[in-house]
Amino acid sequence: MGTHRRLGAYRLLGEIGRGSTAVVRLGIDPAGREVAIKELIDDVAGEPEARRRLAREVAAQARVDSPYVARLLDAGVADDRPYVVLQYVPGLALGDLVEAYGPLRGDRLLRFARSLALGLAAVHDAGVLHRDVSPGNVIVLGDRPTLIDFGIAQEAGARQITRPGMVIGTPAYLAPELIEGQPASTASDVFSWAATVAYAATGRHPFGRGTLHGVCFRILRGKADLDGAPEPLAPLLRLALRRDPAERPTARWFAGSLAQRSAGTPARRPARAFAERDRQVTVRYDGAAA
Template sequence: MQSQDSAGIFSPLAADDPRVIAGYRLTARLGAGGMGKVYLSYTPGGRPVAIKVIRPEFSEDAEFRRRFKQEVQSAQRVQGLFTAPVIDSDADGPTPWLATAYVPGPSLAAAVAEHGRLPVPTVLLLVAGIAEALQVIHGAGIVHRDLKPSNVLLAADGPRVIDFGIARAADATSLTSSGVTVGTPTFMAPEQAAGRAVTAATDIFALGQVAAYAALGTPAFGEGTSHGVLYRVVHEEPNLDGLPEELRELVTRCLTKDPEGRPSVADVIALCGAASGQTQLRRPEDWLPTAVAADITGRAAAPAPAPTPPPPLETPAVPPAPPTAPPAAAAQGAQGPNMPVQVPQQPSPTELSTPQTPPTGFGPAAAYAPTATGPVPPAPGTPGTPAAPGTTTVSAVTSPDGQPKKKRTGLMVSLVLIGLLAFAGAGGGAVYYFMKDDGKKSAQATGTTKNTTKTQPTTAPTGPATGTPSPSGSQQPPASPLPDPAAAEHKSINVADEYHLALSDEQLRPTDADHDTDRDFVYQDNSYSDDEVSTETGKLVLLNPGQKGSLETCRNETRFTTKIPTKRLGRGAQMCLTTNAGHLALITVKGYAPESDPSKYMTVDVTVWRNAVTAQENN
């Protein structure tokens, strides 16, 4: 169901791939097999699922559809610890499909192809887990028929068997008689190759082949043409040279030609326990070799992409309104060359002696109306009071009922309009700031208007500071970031234990710990803790599986750390490295040294952008 080969993990959708299947939005292609293609999607709740879409050739066969529907219904009853459950399907639509839970782990085929044969303890736990899966599958009345390394996924807590029972639907189609092969000859049982009845014992023979493949790294009956392999499966003995002694009895009994002579599922589990030297298998937390376990992280599906929100409605840009100024300030600010100022009539003694009520509403009149009863001292500029040099004072007057006098309404409107115009266009006008002082408002003049015959500019000069508002209310563009430097590509660098890379080196080459260079990227094989990569001169970020590694991504990331355990760095994992010297690097993990190699190292591709960010002082 969830076939993943070593060529890639999440492949982008091709032009001929569907985008949606029955409401499931497809985000990537996981692999392809003899019966169809497998895609990554998500449930409405955001859980990743693997969706297998059946090939059109099979979809056109009515007998295939009938059997496919029966087998899927049976598969949905299988709920084992070591199986990937079928959660949804459709056998009647234009294109049959089924969905299973997504398992974040490489297939056994991909793990062996990448890292070589597995150690004995891992093989015993692998076979015992597959046997438990077959126990549940057979209990539901299903024979797998196509048990092979690509149908066994290696998860962190044990194997997962996928695609159980689906091959039976293809056995009935006319395509099989015309040369289309659904099963894999290398892992078929003799009775299956000869076209005889298929039983649960058929899966036991395939399990023996899977065990031999995991321990040897090659198929027990060799490779080559389908006819040659099938002949050896039926007539010859398997080649088990190099098979560890602990596994010999288990594998030999499973590969018995006669189905009646093969062990049962329960016998297989007992044989695994005996070979491990225990009465009961115990699954350690790290049952996989380090290099294989590291591949699991790279296959963790990214969170479901959020639906694209509609673009926001554009609103017209409105210049910010100038702050409200007192009439006196407006009048002073409006003063300019050849610009007369209207001065209202001074209030009569009767008006000044009448108790005043604060007017309702807002605006300059409300802000400046007298709030105390009794005689009010004459304002500056009235008879008997000298006016401040170079200024003209305007006072607002209210009627006894607290409302502005009607005969002064037009005057007040004129003054407000003059104030607004003065604030927007006059240079050198008086500006007033209102400050709270013990609950009282006071106005402080910060400048005065000079009488001059020269024409003053009607707009303020643009300031040099970034983001300073211009007269129209817009802002100056922000300062430009550093230019994008050229990328330097370095492929397949083997960084050995305790060696490091310095991004400032033109020829990026691992250097040992004693060499006096910047330890920008260090790989360490720790004996008493997790292996890790680290940096001593910058910051690291582990990108999410769904992120695209690029200069822009690395510039914007802020989830900084200085150490990352290698168990989180599977094949294809990417890291951003930012050094204090201002260099950026995208580091892609290609793999690790196989178990058989005497050296410990990790293989990486490195893309370097030098002087891509502002340099920081070394800590």
């Protein structure tokens, strides 16, 4: 698809991302500010289901308000060229950052982990599941993360069709219950948060590389590689990566515990049951990284 010079009120610049159904470009809004503009590609722009998926993405992201989550600014789902306008987030994707410069260290790592937990907590407080927290969907500037790409996010209460073998999201960062075909929940997002923070701390995918079967086997067996994760953080990661989702505390609990540990005070013990994460979301669809 060729580059368009304008889309509605926005001037389009270079491409900054592309997925199976959408392309993301840097743009300029009428006030001269940089924005990220996600547009459905020509091959799917006329499909009703693609537009419905985009509308669900817009509805989910519009509910979230956090300095650690990219803001939804505008949308034209019913336009001839369906699009979404998002806050442009400078920085590097976590995967690119770690590959180029190595793992995060010390206080920078703890601040990163806590801020990302706060962003995820805001998503959950809004009644939304992100469903794809992973190094490719976290932009980092300094020690400040911003969670992006709500392409497969869901509002609470939507019907979810799942079955074993259906992989939705980034496979190496999926919670074990999702691999088994169970519905997504806040607990599955927390698992993905911990796997992403483990990658930031060690520079390695916590469940290794290789075939999809091998990675999923290690996730199901609970064989996370946390070697090199610092001691203030490692116990929290082990807690968030527990096999049973009912034993994982909430994202907001982890944010609070990280704040306490940064201050040098012991973290409070989590309750065994976490009723707030009974929200389930569903429906399968693809999205491009924003």
